[in-house]
Each structure stands twice: as structure tokens, then as C-alpha cells.
Amino acid sequence: MSASRTVRRLVATGLVAGSAVAVSAMPASADDGHHSGRHHQEYSRVVLGDIQYNSPGRDDYSNRSLNGEWVEVTNTGRRAVNLDGWTLSDRDGNRYRFDDLRLAGRATVRVHTGYGRDTRTDVYQDRSDYVWGNHSDRATLRNDDGRAVDTESWGRDRDHRYGDHRYDDRWNRR
Numbered sequence: 791m792s793a794s795r796t797v798r799r800l801v802a803t804g805l806v807a808g809s810a811v812a813v814s815a816m817p818a819s820a821d822d823g824h825h826s827g828r829h830h831q832e833y834s835r836v837v838l839g840d841i842q843y844n845s846p847g848r849d850d851y852s853n854r855s856l857n858g859e860w861v862e863v864t865n866t867g868r869r870a871v872n873l874d875g876w877t878l879s880d881r882d883g884n885r886y887r888f889d890d891l892r893l894a895g896r897a898t899v900r901v902h903t904g905y906g907r908d909t910r911t912d913v914y915q916d917r918s919d920y921v922w923g924n925h926s927d928r929a930t931l932r933n934d935d936g937r938a939v940d941t942e943s944w945g946r947d948r949d950h951r952y953g954d955h956r957y958d959d960r961w962n963r964r
Contacts, residue, residue, distance in 0.1 A: 834867025836876075838931055838940045839898055843922035851918065856904030859922050861929050868895040875934030881927050886915045 838861060845858025861878060865871050873888035878901055886901060891913065893899055899913055903921050906914035915921065922929070926945020933939050 834865050834869045834871045834895060836863060836865050836871055836873070836893065836931065836933075836939060838862070838929055838942045839864040841922070841929055841942060841944070843927060843929075843944060844924040845903075845920075849920065849924075851920075853904040853906075856917065856920065857902040857906060857914070859920060860900045860902045861922070862898050862900050863893070863931060864898040865893045865895055870894045873899075877932045877936075879930050879932070880921050880923070882923075884917075884921045888913070 840862045842858065842860050845855050847855060847858070849855060863873070863878065871893050873891040873893055876888045877885050878888075879885040891899065891908075894910075897910075899911060902912060902914045903917050904914060905916050905918075906912065908914060923945065926943070928941060928943040930941045931939050
């Protein structure tokens with residue numbers, strides 16, 4: 791066998807061995823086995839859910855009445871999302887900023903207008919005036935980069951809903 795042929799075989803053997811070591815050193819999470827070796831990650835999607843813009847009963851400015859108007863924010867994915875720095879605003883510029891709220895996968899948090907004690911399922915804007923217009927308004931949810939991720943309008947100047955909302959039926963609004 792010639793020297794050049796032997797060198798080529800040794801180089802080829804070394805490359806194959808190096809590839810085997812590299813593949814065995816890859817973390818197990820790099821391939822889920824279902825996407826032809828390409829890494830696939832499921833991203834959670836946060837959307838607006840039900841909106842109670844007209845609190846039940848008389849608008850008497852009581853805390854109970856103020857908390858009767860609310861907006862639901864839903865994580866439709868399996869992975870938790872930290873809403874720290876996200877905002878929820880109306881057409882007039884009233885804005886609520888989420889503060890370090892971790893929204894679990896397939897979970898919903900209800901954002902109330904009045905005062906209350908924040909929990910995993912309910913947060914409060916601590917306002918003494920109504921936010922959402924009873925006859926028309928628009929709720930806009932923005933991520934921590936300020937990008938609008940969802941919007942919902944109602945009333946006379948109603949816009950179409952922002953984005954493509956194909957998600958599990960159990961998350962559809964009534």
C-alpha cells in the first residue's frame with residue numbers, strides 16, 4: 791500500500807472517530823428525536839383572554855366595582871413566561887406594568903382595576919378610577935421589549951384582533 795493511501799485512511803479514520811466523540815458529547819436535550827436532528831423548542835404564547843370591561847352593577851367607584859372590571863392574560867404554551875416589564879394598556883394611555891410575575895404554562899392571570907393583594911391568579915392595578923371604556927376601548931398587551939403581542943377592541947371603533955389566535959379550544963373566549 792502506498793504511503794499517501796495509508797495517510798488518507800488514517801485521516802479518514804481520525805475524522806470518523808472525532809465525529810463519534812463530538813456526537814456523544816452533545817447534550818441529550820439538543821435533539822428530541824422527532825425533527826431530523828434539528829433542535830426544536832416549544833415557545834409559550836401569551837394572549838389576552840376574557841375581558842370584563844363593564845363591571846356588573848352600578849359604577850359607584852367602590853373597590854368592589856373597580857375590581858369588577860378586569861382583563862385576563864393567558865399563557866397558551868407549556869413553558870412558564872416571566873411577565874416582568876410587560877404592560878397592559880387602554881386606548882387612552884392608562885398602563886399597568888407587570889412586576890416579576892411568572893405565568894405558568896397553560897395558566898391565566900386576571901388583571902383587576904382596583905386595589906387588592908397580588909397572587910398567582912389575580913393582580914391589581916391599584917387604581918381608584920375605571921380604566922376600560924364601557925362603550926368602546928382597546929386593550930393592548932406588550933412584551934418587555936415594547937412589542938405589541940396581542941390586542942382586543944370593542945365598541946363603535948372596534949378594530950380586528952391582532953395576530954393569529956389558533957390555540958386549544960379550552961382557551962377560547964366565551
